[in-house]
Amino acid sequence: MPDRDWPKYYQEHKEARLETQRKWRGNHPDLKKAQNDEYKKEHRKELLAYYRLRAREKKRVVMIHYGGKCVCCGEARIEFLSVDHVNGGGEKQKRELGIGSDMYSWLIRNNFPEEGYRVLCFNCNMARGFYGYCPHDISLHDAKGTLS
Numbered sequence: 001m002p003d004r005d006w007p008k009y010y011q012e013h014k015e016a017r018l019e020t021q022r023k024w025r026g027n028h029p030d031l032k033k034a035q036n037d038e039y040k041k042e043h044r045k046e047l048l049a050y051y052r053l054r055a056r057e058k059k060r061v062v063m064i065h066y067g068g069k070c071v072c073c074g075e076a077r078i079e080f081l082s083v084d085h086v087n088g089g090g091e092k093q094k095r096e097l098g099i100g101s102d103m104y105s106w107l108i109r110n111n112f113p114e115e116g117y118r119v120l121c122f123n124c125n126m127a128r129g130f131y132g133y134c135p136h137d138i139s140l141h142d143a144k145g146t147l148s
């Protein structure tokens with residue numbers, strides 16, 4: 001179908017759809033409610049997208065405040081970074097605050113407490129969580145010959 005026919009096609013399609021809607025409304029007095037639910041669903045998508053964007057912005061603000069890179073390996077790509085509670089209070093705080101953006105909100109609300117927080121990438125964070133150390137530290141010590 002050539003491009004110039006599309007507006008006409010769309011118009012006819014629209015008219016047909018409206019006609020169907022008019023008939024359907026006659027048989028369905030609760031259409032208004034259905035439309036509201038539909039609207040909410042669409043609105044919810046927009047809200048979620050907005051919240052995701054805001055969460056990313058919060059994370060960015062927090063990461064920049066705490067140095068913007070992994071204190072262990074220097075990873076600076078924000079997708080890899082997380083805020084770590086130095087004294088292992090992270091799990092307790094996660095339970096209290098939830099994870100992710102809630103923690104960033106908490107840090108922002110509390111004016112970025114300096115004590116006990118640092119930026120780690122997920123690799124370094126996980127290694128420390130599972131093994132109690134990060135291999136970056138080991139290789140660093142190996143290279144310097146100071147491991148023992």
Ligand SMILES: [Zn+2]
Nearest residue numbers: 070073121124
């Ligand atoms: Zn790292």
Ligand SMILES: [Zn+2]
Nearest residue numbers: 072124134136
């Ligand atoms: Zn590391």
